[in-house]
Amino acid sequence: MKMSIGVEYAIHCLLYIVKLKDKDYVGIKELAEFQGVSESYLAKVFTKLGKAGITKSISGVKGGYELAKNPEDISFWDIVEAVEGKDPLFQCAEIRQKNILVDKNNLPESYTKCPCFIKVVMQEGENEMKKYLSNKTLKWLYNEVYGKILPQETEIETLKWFKSKRESTIK
Numbered sequence: 001m002k003m004s005i006g007v008e009y010a011i012h013c014l015l016y017i018v019k020l021k022d023k024d025y026v027g028i029k030e031l032a033e034f035q036g037v038s039e040s041y042l043a044k045v046f047t048k049l050g051k052a053g054i055t056k057s058i059s060g061v062k063g064g065y066e067l068a069k070n071p072e073d074i075s076f077w078d079i080v081e082a083v084e085g086k087d088p089l090f091q092c093a094e095i096r097q098k099n100i101l102v103d104k105n106n107l108p109e110s111y112t113k114c115p116c117f118i119k120v121v122m123q124e125g126e127n128e129m130k131k132y133l134s135n136k137t138l139k140w141l142y143n144e145v146y147g148k149i150l151p152q153e154t155e156i157e158t159l160k161w162f163k164s165k166r167e168s169t170i171k
């Protein structure tokens with residue numbers, strides 16, 4: 001399985017807006033510049049995040065994006081589903097029913113009444129991943145990154161950078 005780069009873009013960029021104060025929005029242009037990623041692609045990702053209720057956009061000169069929920073209420077799985085969609089990762093096409101040794105006009109119950117065992121295993125695996133990623137939130141990530149991994153100065157410098165960009169854009 002391969003998730004799109006949009007999931008990574010989303011999680012990184014959402015991390016930067018966790019601690020923004022009221023009316024201290026951040027624009028796609030600034031987020032893209034800060035991360036060194038495609039602005040047009042990031043805009044598409046943020047459209048999906050908005051539709052999922054993770055972010056909200058504020059229009060106008062002083063507008064931008066902010067979280068639509070508290071960071072403890074936004075899980076990694078919420079972000080994955082927003083960016084990738086809610087379809088299951090594994091799509092069972094029931095090819096067992098097309099086996100050359102099976103009479104397709106008179107399929108045995110073992111091919112029709114019970115679920116495909118491969119599908120069951122794949123769904124269980126996806127459910128485990130969903131459970132794990134549902135327990136990791138933006139709040140958790142913020143506390144890990146800015147509380148344990150990066151020096152406190154990094155958080156301060158990050159917020160300063162976005163604030164200075166915002167102020168120069170508004171002028």
